[in-house]
Amino acid sequence: MPLHIVLVEPEIPANTGNIARSCAATGTHLHLVHPLGFRTDDASLKRAGLDYWPAVHVEHHDSFEEVRKKYPDGRFFFTSTRAVKRYTDFEFRDGDFFVFGKETKGLPQELLDANPETCMRLPITDKVRSLNLSNSAAIVLYEALRQLGFPNMR
Helix, strand or coil: CCCEEEEECCCCHHHHHHHHHHHHHHCCEEEEECCCCCCCCCHHHHHHHHHHHHHCCEEEECCHHHHHHHCCCCCEEEECCCCCCEHHHCCCCCCCEEEECECCCECCHHHHHHCHHHEEECCCCCCCCCCCHHHHHHHHHHHHHHHCCCCCCC
16 A cells, blocks of 8 residues: 655645655655645646656645545544654554645644644754755655565665
8 A cells, every 4th residue: 555645735836846756756645735835737846846747646635634534544644843752653554644734834733633643743953943845754754664664666
C-alpha cells in the first residue's frame, strides 16, 4: 500500500511541486485539499515538479473531511510545530497518511486538538518558526520509508 501526503490548503506552488517530485520518486500518493493558493497550471508548480507530474498519483479534495470519508480506515498523522511528540516517536505502516498545513498558518488548531495522539513535530531550534513545507514532508516521508525498509525502491 502506498504512503500518502495530504497538503491542506497549500499556498506556495514551488513547495507543492517539490513534494510532488518526492511523491513520484517514492510512489507516494499526493492529496491536495482546496482551496489552493495557486492554480494547478501555475508555471512554478510545474517547474518544481519537473517532468515527473505524470508519475504522481494526485487526488483533489474539497475538504479534509472528504479525505477522511474516502479513506475511513486510514491512519492519519498531523504535523505541527505545536505538537509534543517527535516524528521519530511513531512506528509507521504501509498506507499511512501524513497531513501538512498551509505554509503561513499550519493545520487548524481544532484538527490538532481532535487528534493529539497522532500529532508530531520536527525538532528545530528557537531561531526559526518552522521548516520549509517541502523539506518537512520529505523528512517525514523518508523516515516512514526507512522504517518500512524502502519498499519497491532501489
